[in-house]
Amino acid sequence: MGWPMAVNLIRAGYEVVVFDSDPAKARRFASDQGGTAAESLKQLAASVTIVVTMLPDGSIVNDAALKQEDGAILGMLGRGGLLIDMSSSDPIGTRRLGTALKEHGIALVDAPVSGLAPRAIEGTLTIMIGGDDPAAIERAKPILSAMGSRLFETGPLGSGHAMKALNNYVASASFATVSEALIIGERFGLDPAAMVEVMNASSGRSFNTEIIVKNQVLTRTFASGFALGLIAKDAKTAADLADALGLNAPMAQLTSARWQEAVQAIGGGRDHTAVFPFWKAQATGEG
DSSP: OHHHHHHHHHHTTOOOEEOOSSHHHHHHHHHHHOSEEOSSHHHHHHHOSEEEEOOSOHHHHHHHHHTOTTOOHHHHHOTTOEEEEOSOOOHHHHHHHHHHHHTTTOEEEEOOEESOHHHHHHTOEEEEEEOSOHHHHHHHHHHHHTTEEEEEEEESTTHHHHHHHHHHHHHHHHHHHHHHHHHHHHHHTOOHHHHHHHHHTSTTOOHIIIIIIIIIITTTOOOOSOBHHHHHHHHHHHHHHHHHTTOOOHHHHHHHHHHHHHHHHHOTTSBGGGHHHHHHHHHHSOO
């Protein structure tokens, strides 16, 4: 996701410095797309006034901001800097990070995205923006507009990450229920393709029935571009948020458990739609 997002920043006229834990990847990006490759996080943060992170989870963002041995963002970015975290991070951890950065004059805006790789390439991502500093949000918006076509201000710091996790929890629950319905229906004698057609003309219609199940499950392609480990992480983030808020949310817990079990069984690196044959085998005892 980060690669096409950075490409769109260059196309919008920004001077982009890229860094990756694999230095060769950053150099390849600079060679192929333009911009400059930083050889270390220290060099990156010392070269810019705004850092955009697109990383696997909030703990890695926190380490990059505060703890990296080769120079954390905190130490290099300096007062007046801005960190825009577009990763899928834990919203409570985001608030803690914001407090730590604020003490050093660095603003934090959380701006996670919704939309798979094609929308990242097109620059049409949906972006959810959280922040406590209105000036920092306004400073971030032109940058975000280069990568997304729909920007939503969701509230205070961490609210963007909360919204992203809750959205993906809903998506993960939907995929699980549609999968179970197809498995039950097929065992009864219904045609899965006909089932999806009916759902798409009825109240069961969703992004999953219209796009994901139709194009990935029925065709057995299993290549949506969204990893199983990532959707499982987001479902768990939503369930953990409910726990942290003292809420009883049994559906969130059950959904998270289903996806975590799948990660353990078939691996988080698989496409998230590849969970369908695993669940089908569980339900039928076949395969």
